Amino acid sequence: LAKTTQPISMDSYEGQEVNITCSHNNIATNDYITWYQQFPSQGPRFIIQGYKTKVTNEVASLFIPADRKSSTLSLPRVSLSDTAVYYCLVDRSFQKLVFGTGTRLLVSP
Amino acid sequence: DTAVSQTPKYLVTQMGNDKSIKCEQNLGHDTMYWYKQDSKKFLKIMFSYNNKELIINETVPNRFSPKSPDKAHLNLHINSLELGDSAVYFCASSQDRTDEKLFFGSGTQLSVL
Incomplete structure (x- = not known):
């Protein structure tokens, strides 16, 4: 199974760019990298997905190096409302998404 | 309209009781899942159905x-x-x-006393 490793927590301030890196050394050739965001008392919400290089949408950017052994979720100019847990997922074995421990991001004024 | 809705939002009950949680999605999706998030915030898949057929059944007690x-x-x-x-x-x-973009409901907090 492709296991992911993320920092347990990160702190930032409003207006700053936040980069959360995820390690997935055993990623399989056909695995995509998917990131979810979870606010307290809510279910996870899909943010972005990529396979290689860079993907950008209205919420975030995802940077994936050529070896795909890691990925970085970039949140531009965070606000207080970006305080949440961010999950990096790569494991789609047996058709199930495996959530790790996630990174708890705290954005302060 | 809520895409994935589940009821109830809170469920408090005594040990030994039987309870049900309902879920409905209006997205026209073929696949549905149940996940469990424990007190340590680990999110684990329990079941998955595709077009009414059970496709994933993790190591879950048969009480579920x-x-x-x-x-x-x-x-x-x-x-x-x-x-x-x-x-x-x-x-x-x-x-x-095969789609890795899941839409989650807002959760049902179950407390067993």
Whole structure:
């Protein structure tokens, strides 16, 4: 199974760019990298997905190096409302998404 | 309209009781899931159905029985509730069994006393 490793927590301030890196050394050739965001008392919400290089949408950017052994979720100019847990997922074995421990991001004024 | 809705939002009950959680999605998705999030916030898949067919059944006690009357609904029935069943249960759906973009409900917080 492709296991992911993320920092347990990160702190930032409003207006700053936040980069959360995820390690997935055993990623399989056909695995995509998917990131979810979870606010307290809510279910996870899909943010972005990529396979290689860079993907950008209205919420975030995802940077994936050529070896795909890691990925970085970039949140531009965070606000207080970006305080949440961010999950990096790569494991789609047996058709199930495996959530790790996630990174708890705290954005302060 | 809420895409994935589950009821109830809160469920407080005594040990030994039987309870059900209902889930409905109006996205036209083929695949639905039940996830459990424990007190340490680990999110683990329990079951998955694709077009009413059970495709994933993790190591879950057989006191937990999912039922999918149609592809828009996936209910979870729990018999003989135990203290360790206390958790937040999330329903989710995806376009099909290969789609990694899941849409989650807002969760059902189950407290077993």
